[in-house]
Amino acid sequence: MQKQTLLTKNQQIIFDLIDRSPEPMKAYSILFNVQKKGIKAPLQVYRALDKLVEIGKIHKIESRNAFIACHNSSCQVAKATAFSICEICEKVTEISSAGLSKYLANFKDKDGMKYSKYNLEFFGLCKKCR
Amino acid sequence: MQKQTLLTKNQQIIFDLIDRSPEPMKAYSILFNVQKKGIKAPLQVYRALDKLVEIGKIHKIESRNAFIACHNSSCQVAKATAFSICEICEKVTEISSAGLSKYLANFKDKDGMKYSKYNLEFFGLCKKCR
DNA sequence: CTTTCTAATGTTATATTATTACATAATGTT
DNA sequence: AACATTATGTAATAATATAACATTAGAAAG
Known part of the structure; x- marks a missing residue:
């Protein structure tokens, strides 16, 4: 098509x-x-x-x-995502941190396995609700 | 009760x-x-x-x-969790890595906000399916 | 020990989220 | 043009989750 x-x-x-x-x-x-x-x-x-x-x-x-x-120019493909979620107002923000991406992409589990695909959701209070 | x-x-x-x-x-x-x-x-x-x-x-x-x-003695409270999920056989394993927990608990977003609560899901292939 | 409060339970109904199955149409490929 | 692939349309239904209300069990405090 x-x-x-x-x-x-x-x-x-x-x-x-x-x-x-x-x-x-x-x-x-x-x-x-x-x-x-x-x-x-x-x-x-x-x-x-x-x-x-x-x-x-x-x-x-x-x-x-x-x-x-997606507002993160670096994720052309939906493979490695991170968000913060406000537990009061439910505001969700995509996190684009090179450090975080790098850390997670390089993370090895106890079998030595790496994962290029992941989804991370942080929970807390946003600026307004704090 | x-x-x-x-x-x-x-x-x-x-x-x-x-x-x-x-x-x-x-x-x-x-x-x-x-x-x-x-x-x-x-x-x-x-x-x-x-x-x-x-x-x-x-x-x-x-x-x-x-x-x-939960098979992770350190998470008495369900706040900070990480898993690996096999995309073929759907096996799920809880990850308990002090390094990872520490990194995520100390992670600051661009507003300087820290999050003690998070959920991380890694996707890939388990040992058997690899 | 009995009154009072809170958390858990039981039950019915319903809301919300997501997919199966099958037919058709549009676009891509050779 | 023939064929393959991807997208669409439509109806029905499966899978996941909650609302509302009545009741019961245990904890706490006097």
């Missing part, structure tokens, strides 16, 4: 919505918001989300079942 | 099941397995799971919506 970087119609609609959102969006909230654009079924949303995650345009916040746009 | 460390009947039944399982267990699989012990409803399972997570006896693997018993 097209190369990785060009999004299809549904993918673009859904990416735009998430990208404009100040907070992570949940799948059914996305669905509700794009119904006026002709996307009617959950599966259409989940398919677009899967693809967007795969190509690194968005990330899933696993502990919240929600999705945010 | 009782002090933190003693489990109630439902909590004990569910903890024992998870503790004996070689792999993470999902809530409805737990429910199915404890129905013969008189636990009939999802909510009974979720309530016990919540409590067990809260007191650090089990951890939730967020990316899998599944639960494993």
Whole structure:
């Protein structure tokens, strides 16, 4: 159909919505918001989300079942992600720290195994809620 | 009713099941397995799971919506967890690395914020699947 | 030991999140 | 043009999780 970087119609609609959102969006909230654009079924949303995650345009916040746009130019592919999550207001921020990425990418478990793929979620209070 | 460390009947039944399982267990699989012990409803399972997570006896693997018993004596409270997950066989192992814990507990984001609570999930292939 | 408070339980119903299955259409490849 | 691959549309349903309300058991304090 097209190369990785060009999004299809549904993918673009859904990416735009998430990208404009100040907070992570949940799948059914996305669905509700794009119904006026002709996307009617959950599966259409989940398919677009899967693809967007795969190509690194968005990330899933696993502990919240929600999705945010990637604002970290270094993660073209959704492999190594870190977030801070405010336990009061639920604000989520993607962390891009070269030191952290490097530490985690080089981390070896007790079998000497390294992992290029990981997801890290920090929990605490954001500036405002502190 | 009782002090933190003693489990109630439902909590004990569910903890024992998870503790004996070689792999993470999902809530409805737990429910199915404890129905013969008189636990009939999802909510009974979720309530016990919540409590067990809260007191650090089990951890939730967020990316899998599944639960494993804690085998890390250092995490009495479920605050700072790290796991490796095999993308083929789905084996999950809790990582207890003093270095990693220390690094993450001391990590400061760009606002200088530290986080004592986090969850890290590494993805890759386990020894067997490699 | 009995009143009172809190945490846990039981039960029904329902909300939320995600996938299966199958048919069609659009684009990419040769 | 023929074929392969990826995306779409649609309906149904599976899997995960919570709300609301009534009851019971144990802890705490007098």
